[in-house]
Amino acid sequence: MASLAGKNIVLGITGGIAAYKGAALCSKLVQAGAEVHVVITESAAKFITPLTLQTLSRHPVHIDTFDERDPSVVTHIHLADHADLIVVAPATANAIAKLANGHADDMLSTTLLAATCPIIIAPAMNVHMYEHPAVVENMERLARRGAMFVEPGTGQLACGYVAKGRLAEPEDIVASIQNWFAESGRLKGKRVLVTAGGTMERLDPVRFLTNDSSGKMGFAIAEAAMRMGADVTLVAGRTTEQPPAGVRVIHVASAADMLEAVMKDFDEMDIVVKSAAVADYRPVIVHEQKMKKTGERLVLELERTTDILATLGERKTRQFLVGFAAETQQVAHYAMDKLRRKNCDLIVANDVSQEGVGFNGDTNAVEVYGPDGLIVSLPLMSKREMASRLMELIAVRLAAAGGNPA
Structure with a gap:
């Protein structure tokens, strides 16, 4: 077990049957040096006594907001200010809802609301509760704000179901915490530019050409880079999601707008991940007024847009350049061709004809190619997990290329 020596961790335990695992989690964190x-x-x-947790943590256990033992501080503010990380395990549906909606009516919720440090949440509840739209929406809202989740496992639940909702095992939660600390400063001091979403090419004031990109993959990459300590700029086109909190966001519409925004900051960047789906063509004529129906057919004349990735590849000096390739056939062939033609360091390719892969969904499966061919094939997983894996790989390759991340 890697050391967590010197790390100040606040462990929040909420009222579910899985609270008993909080004792083991507390013990393992202390053993790791936290x-x-x-x-x-x-x-x-009601499930686990404060005395048990006090004995294991060797610190007083906090339960009552008004139980102020040290008159020189306000306890929940003091805890929040000095925490390197807050872990909520188990996190019930109620606790997740309170945090998502900013409620502060007990010691834990007031501490969480005052926190500026990262938060890791390990949900535990009945499978139907876990899949309820309100719970899903609350978790998505928290994730957009930067909260991290240790997904529950599938197993025997207290209610009798065998399904997803069981709290992750304490050793798995500790491993996630250790991984976060290991990665959190890896890109410190690095500047990362990410493009996300689709572009809009106007026909007239009410119509435009676009694509199915939601921006989720790009947003997840920006979020992962930020968690690794990078200074992140996100250039976002048309998207269906809210961008992650804590990153600089530049909103654009057309391919020309995106090119201008990217080129403005490109020279200062260390890493550029171009995950946006940029239009290859745009209308030659953009009508100032709404086009009226004039017949059974309409022919549009289109012209090529500037290839942003190729332009970056031509201009790059020290930047580590990563492109994306959404394909439906011959993925390896087209990915390697794109990498070489556009002078990329990596190409992240996916077969968007596969179920669960590509635009609009919450999952993805990719193959990552470098100058020597396939580097790694990543199976279907959540886009947030995929983004973390990709940024870890980018950090390793950057170091090997002399970029020397922290």
Whole structure:
């Protein structure tokens, strides 16, 4: 087990049957060298006693907002200010809802609301609760704000179901915490530019040409880079999601707009990940007024847009350039061709004809190619997990190329 020495971790335990695993989690964090301060809800105290957690953490356990033991500080603010990380495990549907909506009516929720450090959430609940649209929406909202999740496992639930919703095992949660600390400063001092979403090419004031890109993959990459300590600029076209909090966002519409925004900052960047789906063609004529129906057919004349990735490849000096290739056939052939023609360091290719892969969904499966061919094939997983894996790979390759990330 890697050391967490010197790390100040607040462990929040909420009121579900899985609260008993909080004791094992607390013990493992202490064994790994962390200073653990436990905050439990009144409901959690019905399942596990504060004395148990105090004995394991070697610190007082906090449960009552008004139980101020040190008059020189306000406890929930003091805990939040000094935490390197807050872990909520187990996190019930109620606790997730309170955090997502900014409620602060007990010691844990007030501490969470005052926190500026990262938060890791390990949900645990009945499978139907976990899949309820309100719970899904709350978790997505928290993820957009930068919260990280340790997904529940599939197993025997207290209610009798065998399904997803079981709290991740304590050792898995500790591993996630260790991984986060290991990666959190890896790109510190590096400037990362990410493009996301689709572009809009106007026909007239009410119509435009676009594509199915949602921006989810690009947003996840920007979020992952930020978690690794990078200074992130996100150039976002047409998207269906809210961009992650904490990154600089430049909103654009057309391919020309995106090119201008990217080129403005390109020289200062260390890493550029171009995941946006940029239009290859645009209308030659953009009508100032709404086009009226004039017959059974309409012929549009289109012209090529400037190839942003190729332009970056020609101009790059020290930048590590990553392109994306959405294909439906001969993925390896087209990916390698694109990498060489556009002078990329990596190409992330996917077969968007496969179920669960590509535009609009929450999952992706990719193959990553470098100058020597296939580097890694990543199976179907969430786009957030995919983004983390990709940024880890980029950091390793950048170091090998002399970029020397932290």
